[in-house]
Amino acid sequence: MSVEIIPCSETMAAEVRGVDLAQPIDTATAQTLLDAWHEFVLLLFRNQEMDNQQLKSSAAWIGETSQIAMPVDRRGDDDVEIQKVSNILDEAGKPIGALGDGEMWFHHDNSFTPAPDKATWLYAVELPSSGGNTMFGNCYEAYEALPADLKQEVEGRRVLQVYDFTVREKPARDELDNIPHCWQPAVVQHPVTGRKALYLDRLMTAAIDGCDKSESDDLLAQLFPYIERVDYEHEWQLGDYVIWDNRCSVHARRNFPADERRLLKRGKVEGDRLLAAKAAAG
Numbered sequence: 001m002s003v004e005i006i007p008c009s010e011t012m013a014a015e016v017r018g019v020d021l022a023q024p025i026d027t028a029t030a031q032t033l034l035d036a037w038h039e040f041v042l043l044l045f046r047n048q049e050m051d052n053q054q055l056k057s058s059a060a061w062i063g064e065t066s067q068i069a070m071p072v073d074r075r076g077d078d079d080v081e082i083q084k085v086s087n088i089l090d091e092a093g094k095p096i097g098a099l100g101d102g103e104m105w106f107h108h109d110n111s112f113t114p115a116p117d118k119a120t121w122l123y124a125v126e127l128p129s130s131g132g133n134t135m136f137g138n139c140y141e142a143y144e145a146l147p148a149d150l151k152q153e154v155e156g157r158r159v160l161q162v163y164d165f166t167v168r169e170k171p172a173r174d175e176l177d178n179i180p181h182c183w184q185p186a187v188v189q190h191p192v193t194g195r196k197a198l199y200l201d202r203l204m205t206a207a208i209d210g211c212d213k214s215e216s217d218d219l220l221a222q223l224f225p226y227i228e229r230v231d232y233e234h235e236w237q238l239g240d241y242v243i244w245d246n247r248c249s250v251h252a253r254r255n256f257p258a259d260e261r262r263l264l265k266r267g268k269v270e271g272d273r274l275l276a277a278k279a280a281a282g
């Protein structure tokens with residue numbers, strides 16, 4: 001069967017048909033997938049059946065599997081490549097996974113590390129009867145939508161990305177001693193497509209450099225709405241495998257009934273240091 005790539009929305013995401021990720025992927029198919037992934041930012045593969053071993057090589061057409069950043073004591077098991085995103089409790093009442101319930105604000109995965117993961121995948125194993133959709137925003141579009149004065153204001157700046165695994169809120173910029181954090185370009189240049197993408201988000205961006213706290217807060221408050229766009233909303237079905245580019249997209253989760261079980265498996269592809277976008281000429 002030949003590979004079909006079917007766009008899911010005007011601005012982002014495509015469904016791939018005719019590929020079984022559990023099987024080895026030939027070079028030509030790998031290139032087709034990679035080109036489509038760079039073009040559409042997110043690819044969806046439905047009806048996939050994969051055990052953990054197969055999942056671990058499911059994104060080999062993008063790169064090397066990355067190790068999970070979340071501390072072992074916060075994520076239910078000690079697999080270093082596959083994380084369970086789940087609200088399910090084991091017989092002792094202990095969570096089998098992490099980030100189990102509730103909604104999550106838009107964010108870029110691992111932006112608080114020096115070389116954030118290039119890709120993240122999620123694979124649906126158990127789903128509630130409703131809710132829990134994952135929303136995705138295209139950050140190329142977010143950058144392009146900025147008015148000229150904001151574009152000029154943000155280009156060439158850096159943002160402080162922080163994430164405290166123990167809380168859902170963002171820590172203050174002066175309380176960072178024991179919390180993972182990293183300065184990143186506010187606008188990144190994608191190393192393959194060359195396109196510019198806005199790289200900040202309400203969950204993890206605590207400050208923007210070159211201004212005092214109130215200026216920084218004001219500027220970020222103006223910028224956040226541009227990143228919080230729903231270019232594609234994924235309604236999960238069992239066997240769905242979704243893989244997205246963290247350099248040029250954000251994602252967020254809608255709430256779902258807390259008394260229903262949800263289990264997704266999650267893995268990542270290693271990334272490099274982000275490139276700052278070159279300032280626009282003139």
Ligand SMILES: [Fe+2]
Pocket residue numbers: 107108109251
């Ligand atoms: Fe995430």
